[in-house]
Amino acid sequence: MINKYSVRKESIVGIALLLILLAVMTVIDFFLPSYHIAVMVIKKASVYALVAVSMNLLNGFTGLFSLGQAGFMLLGAYTYAIFSIPVAKRAGVYQYFDGGWIQFSIPEFFSEFLGETIGLNMGIILTLILGGLVAAFFAYLIGLPVLRLKSDYLAIATLGFAEILRAFFQWPNLGPLTNGSNLLKSYPDFKSATGYVVLIGIFIAMIVLLVNSTYGRAFKAIRDDEIAAEAMGINLAKHKRLAFIISSFFAGIGGGMLAMYMGTLQALSFKSTMTYEILLVVVMGGIGSITGSVITSFMYIASMEWLLRGLDSGTFLGIHAPGVFKNGFRMAVVSLIIMVVVLFFSKGIMGDREFSVKGIVKFFDRLFGKKTPKNAGGDGNV
Amino acid sequence: MSENPILRLENVTMQFGGVVAVNNLSLQVNPGEIVALIGPNGAGKTTAFNCITGVYQPTNGIVEFEGKPIVVAHPEGKMKKIYAGENAALYADRHSVNPTPDTITKLGIARTFQNIRLWKSMTVFENVLTAKHMLAKQNVFSATLRLARAEDRQMAEETEALLAEQDLLKYRDDLATSLPYGLQRRLEIARALATKPKLLLLDEPAAGMNPQETQELGEFVVQIKEKYGLSILLIEHHMDFVMNFSDRIYAIDFGKLICDGTPDVVSNDQRVIDAYLGVSEDE
Known part of the structure; x- marks a missing residue:
């Protein structure tokens, strides 16, 4: 039985936390220049969080071990770039291909009659979603044969798909569309890190809602026991395809936003290393934990891009030791940290638990000595 | 026997390579009945269940649910040559129907598993x-x-x-x-x-239970049958459970039906006793 009072308290605390986050983001955007490392880390980490959560939906919640994430990100990134480069700049970008085949820009189209700010941002969001849809469409096609495979074989097939796609996008004959192996650039970007955080927050919230819906439970049933799931009337082929398509949709959006963050786009950056990086985030955060993926992607990106930089450049935590702290030492330390995490948290930092507002409220209630009724909706949350 | 059985198996044969796990099995479950399928270990009971629920595609035969054929099969391809069951040509002209387990569950057949699969x-x-x-x-x-x-x-x-x-x-x-x-x-x-569901298949529901628990389970099965208007087909090794709670029994051995009828008939049948206890060589 759910306690009405505690539900209201939870929603108040939840809204308060969101407002605090929004305020912090606004302050960061207002006071820090857009090239500041903190802003960059927030942008990149939020993109990684989205992609990691989308991978977790597939690997952690449906039990399909797929390594095609970089391929779907590539599709989303290219779709975003191709459809959003301003027309005036196309001749410069596609200089070897006579300005390319496509001569319109969705964000530009929207900004013409909805105004510079609203129209442009709306156009960006719609183009990102278009990128997601393209990735989802390819996921549908590739899913038809590939999802009949199980475990490692599925991983190999999807990894192969991603690698083929990367080579295909560099094909000179597709140059007027993808610019071959040259850079795509000059596409619009959100002006602020808040844009990233809010948009990605909405997408992750949608994945959370999906996971907790009846479809999410069906996915988990497939992960736990395929035979039982099938015997209880869950259509395996349909639900696996659904999970694959949804995961790829969000990976596509994540790819588009990663392109946006990087400023220039090249197929070469979507190597399988990127998939492994995301897999690392998923595994370290806990397979089957969305908050785990989010927290770990922020920790991972922050330490890789910012906090541990000093290990490569001579000064770390005020210690100046150019002999030890030289190029490559950062990766050695990161590997060590990963090994420690794997040894002491064999199920990842969060396991399959989640942070929730309910958990936070309970924690503070306990902290201030208030007694919560024992079965006021305890569902194993932290 | 009733004219409108809820489930009817006709000449169902399941052959794995050269092994005939279920051989020419015909049985039926009438509405509101509790029917037991018994037999020694390895007799092909669970295989028969898997043929009904779509986990396996039988090699030959028909499964009908509420008068409609839900599974139709006849030996095809390589199986045509090595088929060792009976009635090979009976359904050769029929289009085979091979649904996945979820479609069968949607029709109204639900099952439990021998080894619990929660x-x-x-x-x-x-x-x-x-x-x-x-x-x-x-x-x-x-x-x-x-x-x-x-x-x-x-x-x-x-x-x-x-x-x-x-x-x-x-x-x-x-x-x-x-x-x-x-x-x-x-x-x-x-x-x-x-x-x-309209039909419930229970695969060894009383496995690992003591006599008292078995008795309670039996009463429980009768109770849910009455409440939901179910028909039940079950596999069981506890003979007191089978004898007390089932309306009819089918006994199979080495995939073949050896006896069917009311609990009294089956428990006194010499072939059933032989199948369970074995027959000595010199007889």
């Missing part, structure tokens, strides 16, 4: 609720955006009612696998009932 990361409540997914009308968009709240609420209420009836409500938020063995069996039956 979803282990889910709570008791979620296990039953997830089985209701099949009946949900919402699509993935309305489910994500929580547009079908009325249906969600209805599903949760039906699940709680089902749990309350099985005395499982106090374990609502416990992990399914943390329940004691007997309750896990009950939960598996509750999960099968959540799909609103």
Whole structure:
């Protein structure tokens, strides 16, 4: 039985936390220049969080071990770039291909009659979603044969798909569309890190809602026991395809936003290393934990891009030791940290638990000595 | 025997390579009956279940549910040459029908498993609720955006009612696998009932239970049969369970039907006794 009072308290605390986050983001955007490392880390980490959560939906919640994430990100990134480069700049970008085949820009189209700010941002969001849809469409096609495979074989097939796609996008004959192996650039970007955080927050919230819906439970049933799931009337082929398509949709959006963050786009950056990086985030955060993926992607990106930089450049935590702290030492330390995490948290930092507002409220209630009724909706949350 | 059986198997043969696991099995379950399928270990009982539920495609034969053929098969390809069962040509001109298990469950046949197959990361409540997914009308968009709240609420209420009836409500938020063995069996039956079946297949429901638990389970099975208007086909090794609670019994050995009839007839049949106890060589 759910306690009405505690539900209201939870929603108040939840809204308060969101407002605090929004305020912090606004302050960061207002006071820090857009090239500041903190802003960059927030942008990149939020993109990684989205992609990691989308991978977790597939690997952690449906039990399909797929390594095609970089391929779907590539599709989303290219779709975003191709459809959003301003027309005036196309001749410069596609200089070897006579300005390319496509001569319109969705964000530009929207900004013409909805105004510079609203129209442009709306156009960006719609183009990102278009990128997601393209990735989802390819996921549908590739899913038809590939999802009949199980475990490692599925991983190999999807990894192969991603690698083929990367080579295909560099094909000179597709140059007027993808610019071959040259850079795509000059596409619009959100002006602020808040844009990233809010948009990605909405997408992750949608994945959370999906996971907790009846479809999410069906996915988990497939992960736990395929035979039982099938015997209880869950259509395996349909639900696996659904999970694959949804995961790829969000990976596509994540790819588009990663392109946006990087400023220039090249197929070469979507190597399988990127998939492994995301897999690392998923595994370290806990397979089957969305908050785990989010927290770990922020920790991972922050330490890789910012906090541990000093290990490569001579000064770390005020210690100046150019002999030890030289190029490559950062990766050695990161590997060590990963090994420690794997040894002491064999199920990842969060396991399959989640942070929730309910958990936070309970924690503070306990902290201030208030007694919560024992079965006021305890569902194993932290 | 009734003219309108709910389930009818006709000449069902299941051959794996050269091994004929089920050979020319014909049986029927009439509405409202509890029918038991017995036989020594390895007789092909679970294989017969798997042929009915679509886990295996039989090599030959027909399975009819409520008068409609749901599985039709005849030896094809390589099996044509090595087929060792009977009636090979009987269905050769019929189009084979080979549904997946989920379609069969949607028709109204639910099952439990010999080795319990509960979803282990889910709570008791979620296990039953997830089985209701099949009946949900919402699509993935309305489910994500929580547009079908009325249906969600209805599903949760039906699940709680089902749990309350099985005395499982106090374990609502416990992990399914943390329940004691007997309750896990009950939960598996509750999960099968959540799909609103017309026919329930129970694969060794009393396995690992003591005589008292077995007796309780039997009473429970009769009770749910009455309440939901079910027909039940079950596999069981506990003979007192089979004799006390089933209306009719089919006994099979080495895949072949050796005897069928009421418990009295079957328990006194020499072939059944031989199959269970063995026949000495010098007779």
